[in-house]
Amino acid sequence: MDQALLLLLDATNYVLVIVLVAMGLVIIFGLMRVINMAHGELFLLGAYTLVMLQQAGISYWIGLVAATLLVGCVGLLMEELVIRHIYHRFLDTILATWGLSIAIKQGVILLFGPGAQSTSAPFAHQVALLGTAYPAYRLFIMAVALAVVAGTFYLFFRTRFGLAARAVIASRDTAACLGIPTRTFDRATFAYGAALAGLAGAVMAPIMSVDPQMGLGFLIPAFLAILVGGAGHLAGPVLGAGLIGATDSVTASLWSPVMAQVVVFTMAVVAIRVFPGGLLRGGGRG
Amino acid sequence: MIRLPEGLGDRRLAVDLAVWGGLAALPLFLGSWQVGQIAQYLTYGIFAMSLALIWGQCGLLSFGHAVFFGLGAYAMSLSTLGLLPGLEGWTSSYLGIVLALVLPAAAANLLGRFLFYGRGLQGAQLAIVMLAVAVIAERLMTRWPYAGGMNGLMSVPSLDIGAFGASYELYDPLPLFYGTLAAAILAYALLEALVRSRHGVVLRAIGSDEPRTAFLGHDTRAMKLSVFTLSAAVAGFAGALFASQFGFVSPPLIGFGLSTEVLIWVALGGRAALLTAFLGAIVVRLAENALADIFGPAWLLGLGLLFVLCMIFLPRGLLGEVYWRIIGRNRKRRGAD
Numbered sequence: 100m101d102q103a104l105l106l107l108l109d110a111t112n113y114v115l116v117i118v119l120v121a122m123g124l125v126i127i128f129g130l131m132r133v134i135n136m137a138h139g140e141l142f143l144l145g146a147y148t149l150v151m152l153q154q155a156g157i158s159y160w161i162g163l164v165a166a167t168l169l170v171g172c173v174g175l176l177m178e179e180l181v182i183r184h185i186y187h188r189f190l191d192t193i194l195a196t197w198g199l200s201i202a203i204k205q206g207v208i209l210l211f212g213p214g215a216q217s218t219s220a221p222f223a224h225q226v227a228l229l230g231t232a233y234p235a236y237r238l239f240i241m242a243v244a245l246a247v248v249a250g251t252f253y254l255f256f257r258t259r260f261g262l263a264a265r266a267v268i269a270s271r272d273t274a275a276c277l278g279i280p281t282r283t284f285d286r287a288t289f290a291y292g293a294a295l296a297g298l299a300g301a302v303m304a305p306i307m308s309v310d311p312q313m314g315l316g317f318l319i320p321a322f323l324a325i326l327v328g329g330a331g332h333l334a335g336p337v338l339g340a341g342l343i344g345a346t347d348s349v350t351a352s353l354w355s356p357v358m359a360q361v362v363v364f365t366m367a368v369v370a371i372r373v374f375p376g377g378l379l380r381g382g383g384r385g
Numbered sequence: 386m387i388r389l390p391e392g393l394g395d396r397r398l399a400v401d402l403a404v405w406g407g408l409a410a411l412p413l414f415l416g417s418w419q420v421g422q423i424a425q426y427l428t429y430g431i432f433a434m435s436l437a438l439i440w441g442q443c444g445l446l447s448f449g450h451a452v453f454f455g456l457g458a459y460a461m462s463l464s465t466l467g468l469l470p471g472l473e474g475w476t477s478s479y480l481g482i483v484l485a486l487v488l489p490a491a492a493a494n495l496l497g498r499f500l501f502y503g504r505g506l507q508g509a510q511l512a513i514v515m516l517a518v519a520v521i522a523e524r525l526m527t528r529w530p531y532a533g534g535m536n537g538l539m540s541v542p543s544l545d546i547g548a549f550g551a552s553y554e555l556y557d558p559l560p561l562f563y564g565t566l567a568a569a570i571l572a573y574a575l576l577e578a579l580v581r582s583r584h585g586v587v588l589r590a591i592g593s594d595e596p597r598t599a600f601l602g603h604d605t606r607a608m609k610l611s612v613f614t615l616s617a618a619v620a621g622f623a624g625a626l627f628a629s630q631f632g633f634v635s636p637p638l639i640g641f642g643l644s645t646e647v648l649i650w651v652a653l654g655g656r657a658a659l660l661t662a663f664l665g666a667i668v669v670r671l672a673e674n675a676l677a678d679i680f681g682p683a684w685l686l687g688l689g690l691l692f693v694l695c696m697i698f699l700p701r702g703l704l705g706e707v708y709w710r711i712i713g714r715n716r717k718r719r720g721a722d
Contacts, residue, residue, distance in 0.1 A: 134509050184697045190446050190508055194652060195696040197645065202689030208682050319520060322513050361524050364517040371514055372499060375506055 101231050106352055108228070112237050114344030115244035116303060121321040121336040122251055123295030129330050130268050130288045133182055134193045137200040138321070139314025140207075141293050145170045145300025146309045147207060150218045159221040159305075166301035167294045174293020178286055186285075200314075208311045220305035236305060243302050247295060248337060255333060264288065320347070323367040329377015339377070343367060396712055401577075404660060405570055412559055421558035426670045427565040428627040430663040431572050433650045435619035437662030438576055440651065442585065443612050444592030446512045448644055449519030450620060453493060455639025456522075457485035457621025458628035459532055462541040465629065468531075478545040478629065485625030486618045493617030497610040516641065523640030537635025544629040555629075565626055569663070572619055576659055579615075588612060649692055655705020664704050 120142060127135050135141075145166040152162035177199060185191045222239075225232040255261035266274040267284045275281050299317075307313060320343055321336075328339025343363055350359035408427075412420050432454050439445040463469055464481035496518070500506050506514060527535045544555045544564065555564045579585055590598040591605050599605045628634050637643065647666070654665015669688075677684045699706050 134513070181693055181697060188700065190444070190512070191696050191700060193446065193509060193512055194648065195693050197648075198689045198692035198696060200689075202686050202693065205682055205686035205689060209686060319517060323517060326510060326513060357524055357528060361521050364521045368514050368517050368521075371510060372506065375510065 104229060104231050105233075106348065108231075108233055108237075109352075110345050110348035112241055113348050114341050115241045116299070117317070117320050117324055117340040117344050118337055119240075119244040119247055119299040119302070120296065120317045121324045121340050122247055122333075123292040123299070124321050125325050125330055125333065125336045126251070126295070127289055127292035128325060129333070130264060131182075131186070131285060132189060133186070133289075134196070134322075135292070136193055136197040136318070137177065137203060138196075138292075138296050139316075139318035140200045140203040141170050141173065141296035141314075142300035142303075142317060143207060143311065143314040144173060144203065145297030146304035146313065147211065147216070147300075148297070149301040149304045150216045150309050151211075153218045163298070163301050167298040170297025170300070171290045171294030173297075175286060175290040177293070178289035182289065183285075204311050204314070211311075213311060215308040215310040217309065218305050234306075240302055240306070243298070247298070251295075252333060260287075320344075320363070323364065323371070325377075326371045327367050327374075327377065329374075335377050342370075397581075400708065400711055401573075401660065404664065405566075405573075408566060409563075412562060417558040420562045422674070423667065423671075424558065424562040424565045425627065425630050426667045427562075427569045428623045428630065429647070429650065429666040429670060431569050431623035431626070432620055432647055433654065433662045433666035434572060434576055434659045435616045435623065436647050436651050437656050437659050438580070438619070439613055439616045440648075441656030441658070441662065442580060442588040442592055443609060444508070444595075445609065445613065446508065447515040448512045448648070449515030449517075449522075449641070450616075450647055451641075451643035452515075452519050452522045452639055453489035453617035453620035454624040454627070454643065454647075455526070455634075455636075456489040456492060457624030458634045458638050459526070459538070459624075460484040460488045460621065461625035461628045462538045462634045463532070465542045465545075466538060466540075468538075476542070478542075481629070482622070482625055485621045489621030489624075490614050490618040494610065494614045497613040501606045501609050501613075516644070519639070519641045519644045523636050526636040526639050533635070535636065537633060537638075539633055541628050541632045541634060543632075544626070561630065565630070568622070568626060572622065573659060573663065576615075576619065580659060584608070649688065651702075652692060653695055653703055655702025655708060657701055657705055658708055661702055661704040661708045665702060668704065 120138070123141075124135060124138050127133055127138075148166035148169050149159070149162040152165055153159060157165075177196075181195055181199060182192060185195055220236040222235050224235055226235045226238065228238075253261075255264060263274070263279045264284055264287075266277070266279055267281050271281055300314075321340070324339035324343050325336045326339070327342060328335030328337065330336070346366060347359050347363045350362045354362075411423060415423070432450075435453075436447065436450045439447065439450075461478075461481040461484070464472075464484055465476050465478055467476040469475070469480075500511060500514065526532055532538065542554070543561075546553055546555060546564065555561045580588070587598065587603050587608055590601075590603070591608060595605050624638070627638075650666040650669045651662040652665075653669055654663070655661030673684065673688075676687075680687065695703060701709060
């Protein structure tokens with residue numbers, strides 16, 4: 100019973116982490132039709148920002164906010180310097196962001212070395228949960244992910260900003276005719292998506308080894324989550340991440356982590372092929 | 386009506402002759418170690434051509450093309466090491482080449498049938514799915530003891546092109562270089578003939594607007610499937626040549642890392658022509674050799690930024706810009722879409 104509960108908690112944790120990473124990706128993809136291959140490196144930058152600030156003796160909470168803001172600014176810079184020029188060439192955005200990801204990763208290696216950094220969580224105790232002890236920090240991560248999802252849904256479905264953003268998704272030209280500044284929305288969306296990646300990186304940093312390769316491990320599951328769930332609606336990736344994360348956790352505990360990846364990726368490829376529009380089709384795709 | 390491409394009367398023939406003649410003359414100026422090095426880069430060049438065929442011509446961006454290169458390399462190594470099931474101890478380079486063509490082609494055909502038919506996957510989906518396929522292939526190879534697992538297969542013999550009981554191993558740099566160059570010219574001639582034929586026009590039409598090409602009555606899915614299969618066979622061939630030169634195959638050959646490297650070579654060289662993609666692979670590898678020692682990790686940083694700049698400002702690639710200027714055709718619009 101304990102074992103099953105622990106598995107359930109771990110699976111939920113993994114699912115919510117993927118949701119957290121995929122949320123930023125899907126906002127950028129859904130609104131701007133840009134596949135951001137550098138998202139994993141934005142995650143990395145968030146983690147490194149937190150680690151550096153903590154090593155400088157600054158509190159974890161300030162580091163968390165700083166990482167989010169800093170990576171948001173990096174996203175803004177990326178949009179302005181690179182993405183802006185190639186919106187009309189869809190496949191080239193994949194490659195250009197891939198080039199950026201190589202450059203950012205290599206920059207991090209140059210600055211901080213290829214080795215792993217480590218940092219500590221602000222609280223390390225365990226809490227009793229339904230009869231088992233579970234690290235409090237993991238619960239905090241889950242709470243952050245849920246808050247991000249709730250906040251993003253609120254922002255996009257309950258505010259005027261979200262209404263305008265969805266208008267830009269539905270029809271960029273019509274939105275522009277109605278006086279919505281589409282360029283500003285491009286910038287804001289990209290920065291918001293990037294900031295979420297930074298937040299995810301900073302939140303995850305204390306429980307994983309912070310090294311230059313850490314971004315890639317989350318990038319592919321996040322992409323698959325989006326494609327499986329469908330990018331047409333914000334709920335799509337949440338569903339996709341749920342399926343992918345749950346399968347991964349269960350297979351990893353029953354078989355082995357390496358085979359879990361094989362099983363999950365194969366399953367995702369089949370799901371994408373059978374439902375090319377995503378399991379959850381709907382919403383306006385521009 | 387679609388105008389057929391001109392025959393061999395234009396400047397392309399002159400450029401082809403200059404490039405291949407120049408490559409053939411290289412051993413006159415270089416030491417034997419460098420010649421051996423370039424012989425290896427030629428196999429990367431063939432690999433790059435296979436990617437340029439599907440990406441530059443047909444618009445199929447694949448983040449996992451090394452799967453086919455790696456399959457070819459493994460097929461070659463297993464057959465020359467005498468590890469084939471049922472044929473233990475029996476080794477043949479020719480069998481290796483055949484398997485390195487057939488296995489990747491069969492894999493690509495099955496995968497293509499799965500991915501292109503039915504509702505079919507479009508652009509970015511294909512890129513990400515191939516990325517996942519490459520990761521799956523790499524993971525499986527590390528877990529498969531028969532294929533050497535994590536350590537790979539060591540001491541793969543050189544290519545033996547003897548016949549009727551006689552044995553001649555391509556081992557010394559000079560014969561190795563010319564043998565590989567001949568293979569590269571053969572691959573180039575075959576693929577370039579396809580690119581310049583009527584089928585090549587259809588391929589480029591699919592690349593620029595698939596639904597419209599389908600409305601014109603072309604079976605675009607069958608075209609994509611056959612060109613994907615052909616490209617995989619060529620990639621497998623390159624992998625086989627690479628394995629017998631390098632003497633060592635391991636899971637990274639089949640995975641994500643090499644898949645993205647080849648994308649960078651082709652993009653920097655120029656995806657719109659096979660020749661520029663081929664040269665891109667060789668030039669980037671040579672530059673890496675020369676600069677990686679001087680700049681260390683900063684080399685990759687520079688390469689990444691160069692790649693980004695190239696994607697923004699020169700979608701036809703660095704060498705492609707020169708190539709199309711020499712050819713003297715206004716391909717700007719094709720390169721930009």
